[in-house]
Amino acid sequence: MTTIAVLSDTHGLLRPEITTAIKGVDHIIHAGDLGKIEILDELQRIAPVSIVRGNIDSEGEAATFPHNTVLEIAGQQIYILHDIADLNLDCRAAGFAAVIYGHSHQPEIKYKDNVLYLNPGSIGPRRFDLPLSYAMLRITRKALIPELIEISN
Template identity: 50%
Template sequence: MRIAVVSDTHGLQREELLPALAGAEYILHAGDVGDNRILDALRKIAPVTAIRGNVDLYGDMALLPATEALELGGHFIYMLHSVHDLDLKPEAAGFSVVLSGHSHKPGVETRNGVMYLNPGSCGPRRFSLPVTFAWLVLEPGQSPHAEIVDLLK
């Protein structure tokens, strides 16, 4: 299963994003959505699960859950906006992937058999960080695979 992972759009829908997500079977948004129109546009590509971030305090965005747990491609995924708020042991809870955003800094790391994926930000550029999203590939019985994509290259 090919999943697009985005975060920290902050209400900015870059023109490069939607074409880059073509072929996604599912889209996960790790918070700081900023505007419901972002989710509406993503839903035209594939089903979407989104959580709220620290800027999603008002209107429809405030109704998004703070965390989400779901199963996709034979794997259990835990979503939260800031990995620093993680209050469980993902490996003990049976999660194979933890998704977060918040820092705008993309990264993929495996600890104790769990992939920690931050797709970075595909919204406003912060400092000199790249503008990114991630592809997450999940297959039953196989380790998760992720790739960070720089939208502006």
């Protein structure tokens, strides 16, 4: 089994409880709005990171992040972008098992045409009354198993 921590919208804040919770994962996906490049450095000390640019990632190294990317892992293709409104392709026809996105800060798991759509929510500064959350994605030979995890803080 392959385990992926799925994060988004840190906005310059990486909470210590998150780094503790994701230790031991095989890979980390960050769906944009990193905020501070030091967060990427810290995540890379835990596991390899796939990251895309969010709407606030406009300066320094963050400005060089791709707008979208494809992660091939454990025999699956995962499409990653920041804002789902920018999705302009047929993910099933493209062969993607999952689409990972952020931007709204609203955690969500849904399926369309046998493709998993996963928004982990935000672990950055609290926005409105939305929960603070991230996701774990476990990949087995037969399935992708998403789990949303809320943190209290």
